[in-house]
Amino acid sequence: MKPSDKPTPLWRDTRFLGIFAQIVVLILVGALFGFFANNLATNFRLGFNLGLLFDPHRAASFDISDTVIPFSATDPIYKAILVGLLNSLRVMLSGIILATLLGILVGLGRLSNNWLVKTITLVYVDIFRNTPLLLQLFFWYAGVFLRLPTVENPKNIFNVLLLTNRGIGIVWPGLTLQTGLSILFLIISLIFLTFLYRQNLPFKIIQVIFMLTILIFCLALDWQLPKVNTSTGQITGGLILSPEFTSLLVGLTVYTSAFIAEVVRAGVASVNQGQWEAAKALGLKPHLVMQLVIFPQALRVIIPPLTSEFLNLAKNSSLASATLYKDVYAVAYTIFEKTGRALEMMLVVMVTYLIINLVIALGMNWFNQRVQIKER
Amino acid sequence: MKTYPCPWLLSFAIAASVSACGQPNQNTATSPDSPKVASNSRLATIKSRGKLICGINGEVPGFSFINEKGEYSGLDVDLCRGIAAALFDDPSQVEFRKLSAQERFTALQSGEVDVLSRNTTWTLSRDTSQGLEFAPTTFYDGQGMMVRKDKGITKLADFAGKSVCVLAGTTTEQNLADQMRKVGVKNYSPVASDDVDALYAAYQAGRCEGVSSDRSQLIARRSVLPEPQAHILLKEVMSKEPLGPVVADNDTVWFDVVKWITYALIQGEEFDINSSNVTTFAGTQDPNIKRFLGTEGNLGEDMGLTNDFALRVIKHVGNYGEIYERNLGKPLGLERGLNQLWTKGGLLYSPPFR
Numbered sequence: 224m225k226p227s228d229k230p231t232p233l234w235r236d237t238r239f240l241g242i243f244a245q246i247v248v249l250i251l252v253g254a255l256f257g258f259f260a261n262n263l264a265t266n267f268r269l270g271f272n273l274g275l276l277f278d279p280h281r282a283a284s285f286d287i288s289d290t291v292i293p294f295s296a297t298d299p300i301y302k303a304i305l306v307g308l309l310n311s312l313r314v315m316l317s318g319i320i321l322a323t324l325l326g327i328l329v330g331l332g333r334l335s336n337n338w339l340v341k342t343i344t345l346v347y348v349d350i351f352r353n354t355p356l357l358l359q360l361f362f363w364y365a366g367v368f369l370r371l372p373t374v375e376n377p378k379n380i381f382n383v384l385l386l387t388n389r390g391i392g393i394v395w396p397g398l399t400l401q402t403g404l405s406i407l408f409l410i411i412s413l414i415f416l417t418f419l420y421r422q423n424l425p426f427k428i429i430q431v432i433f434m435l436t437i438l439i440f441c442l443a444l445d446w447q448l449p450k451v452n453t454s455t456g457q458i459t460g461g462l463i464l465s466p467e468f469t470s471l472l473v474g475l476t477v478y479t480s481a482f483i484a485e486v487v488r489a490g491v492a493s494v495n496q497g498q499w500e501a502a503k504a505l506g507l508k509p510h511l512v513m514q515l516v517i518f519p520q521a522l523r524v525i526i527p528p529l530t531s532e533f534l535n536l537a538k539n540s541s542l543a544s545a546t547l548y549k550d551v552y553a554v555a556y557t558i559f560e561k562t563g564r565a566l567e568m569m570l571v572v573m574v575t576y577l578i579i580n581l582v583i584a585l586g587m588n589w590f591n592q593r594v595q596i597k598e599r
Numbered sequence: 600m601k602t603y604p605c606p607w608l609l610s611f612a613i614a615a616s617v618s619a620c621g622q623p624n625q626n627t628a629t630s631p632d633s634p635k636v637a638s639n640s641r642l643a644t645i646k647s648r649g650k651l652i653c654g655i656n657g658e659v660p661g662f663s664f665i666n667e668k669g670e671y672s673g674l675d676v677d678l679c680r681g682i683a684a685a686l687f688d689d690p691s692q693v694e695f696r697k698l699s700a701q702e703r704f705t706a707l708q709s710g711e712v713d714v715l716s717r718n719t720t721w722t723l724s725r726d727t728s729q730g731l732e733f734a735p736t737t738f739y740d741g742q743g744m745m746v747r748k749d750k751g752i753t754k755l756a757d758f759a760g761k762s763v764c765v766l767a768g769t770t771t772e773q774n775l776a777d778q779m780r781k782v783g784v785k786n787y788s789p790v791a792s793d794d795v796d797a798l799y800a801a802y803q804a805g806r807c808e809g810v811s812s813d814r815s816q817l818i819a820r821r822s823v824l825p826e827p828q829a830h831i832l833l834k835e836v837m838s839k840e841p842l843g844p845v846v847a848d849n850d851t852v853w854f855d856v857v858k859w860i861t862y863a864l865i866q867g868e869e870f871d872i873n874s875s876n877v878t879t880f881a882g883t884q885d886p887n888i889k890r891f892l893g894t895e896g897n898l899g900e901d902m903g904l905t906n907d908f909a910l911r912v913i914k915h916v917g918n919y920g921e922i923y924e925r926n927l928g929k930p931l932g933l934e935r936g937l938n939q940l941w942t943k944g945g946l947l948y949s950p951p952f953r
Contacts, residue, residue: 286787288789297780365800370804389805547791553791556793
């Protein structure tokens with residue numbers, strides 16, 4: 224008798240078992256989602272209402288300091304969330320820029336031939352990558368920025384940097400007519416320089432003119448020096464960073480830069496040894512080897528993991544409450560406590576972070592496509 | 600084409616384990632909706648569990664703080680112990696949950712704690728729209744402001760351009776905004792935190808000129824600052840802060856129990872019954888005291904307790920006056936003020952036990 228003549232029993236029929244398992248899984252997953260949906264519906268019945276955000280008669284009735292746009296307790300609730308969102312975006316954006324710069328520097332330092340640079344960057348990466356971020360934020364806030372001198376006897380470094388535990392003042396161009404004029408001067412000079420460049424003037428001369436332009440621009444800016452107003456005890460002039468913002472920014476930057484450094488190191492190490500040798504054989508100087516040959520190729524490997532580091536930084540910024548900074552999460556939490564609307568506020572915060580991260584991911588994917596090898 | 604059942608069996612196993620994890624959630628999620636019948640009350644849950652779960656602050660000396668013996672002590676804590684004493688004749692049958700200002704109401708609504716005894720201000724919106732039920736006030740407080748003596752700040756209006764440390768997500772934060780608006784100070788900067796310890800650390804480091812909170816809390820926290828005498832409280836009182844125990848809405852049985860145990864503390868002081876003389880009242884002829892202590896009538900059993908619940912409370916934790924003296928009067932030197940019996944010019948008043 225041939226084996227195929229006997230029909231396979233149902234419990235050994237792989238096709239049947241496959242379909243059966245699929246149906247069971249489908250039912251279970253459906254039941255799970257049904258349970259969640261039911262839970263949500265129960266909560267909705269208690270009175271889900273997003274309208275309170277836009278109710279003009281409901282004032283936020285709490286103050287927020289250190290805001291990007293002016294805010295007072297009489298403003299409606301949605302504006303409080305907007306203020307928190309701008310605060311979040313401020314720390315995310317500056318954090319991403321600073322962490323990238325610092326990360327690239329440290330990452331290249333890890334590959335240096337200099338023993339001192341190599342060891343220092345190794346210790347840096349190992350310390351900041353292997354300790355929890357929350358702990359680091361507590362350290363930066365309570366251990367560093369709150370321990371700066373008090374406003375009565377501030378530490379003044381060459382009048383350009385003022386350190387107090389009330390805030391950090393940095394020399395900064397003020398938004399005055401003078402600053403506007405110097406920016407105008409810079410734009411006109413750059414157009415003129417492009418024109419000169421097109422005229423095939425010697426590169427050295429253009430370089431000198433460019434340097435001079437930048438120098439004049441910098442000197443012409445209306446620099447404002449940070450000072451302590453002794454009567455009110457507040458810092459005035461220049462760029463003033465609150466200790467809450469600064470410790471969050473420094474914490475996020477340092478933590479993320481340690482990860483970015485490893486991403487950069489891996490990217491550079493992934494470039495074929497032959498590329499180094501070929502570049503050297505062409506007679507390029509060491510920094511040009513890196514700048515023109517190695518780094519552009521490393522970028523293709525670096526960008527995708529770098530994107531997730533950016534996303535992590537954006538999400539980690541919600542730990543702001545460790546440094547008493549009012550980000551969108553902290554503001555939403557305060558409103559939730561005031562109104563008792565936990566579900567709505569959590570939803571708002573979730574959607575906010577989702578949108579921010581999708582935008583970051585989209586931007587980075589676009590950039591990623593640009594640096595990949597175009598196969599024609 | 601050949602199909603392998605193995606990956607499907609694996610996902611089956613994963614799905615099964617996930618839905619198994621979901622099971623206990625379902626129980627806790629439905630329990631706060633159900634207590635409508637007496638047998639479904641939280642009181643029955645607590646009795647069968649054998650201990651009370653009480654939400655406290657844990658960071659305010661005099662109200663709830665860890666003492667040198669490593670135990671929680673304070674007015675709020677003694678209230679929890681009082682409830683446990685009434686239920687189980689044993690004040691130690693309490694499990695304390697330390698909650699932040701923002702966690703507290705969710706913890707109560709979701710049934711994680713039975714009662715919240717965590718210096719919570721009784722306000723209209725909390726009582727009505729937030730699904731809470733406030734038992735009688737155990738401490739009448741008002742919001743104040745503490746500053747360093749040498750800063751030369753004497754009133755709220757002096758805070759123009761200065762910073763104030765304040766607890767986030769509390770009535771304190773909102774009262775401060777209201778008061779600053781009232782006195783016309785627009786450019787003060789609040790530094791808000793949801794953690795009491797972090798807040799006073801920031802104040803201590805000189806981050807803020809002032810710290811605003813309930814006056815009792817300021818006095819209590821001042822006692823643990825390195826130089827208590829270097830800090831003063833401004834005279835201005837910014838708000839009314841009636842603090843008391845809170846339970847979740849829609850459970851009148853349990854609410855009544857908490858309410859009348861709290862009243863028993865006050866009534867005990869009014870009768871001059873305290874933990875040391877409570878046994879001498881056994882043979883009293885006063886019908887009011889007899890009813891209060893449960894030797895006459897059926898007051899306790901009618902509300903689901905034993906008739907001697909007030910006796911148990913006073914025997915184990917003392918009356919309100921004793922609790923106050925033990926936690927606030929002696930260690931912090933806090934005057935009774937409004938927290939005196941109505942017969943002595945205060946606001947504490949218990950409805951009759953009959």
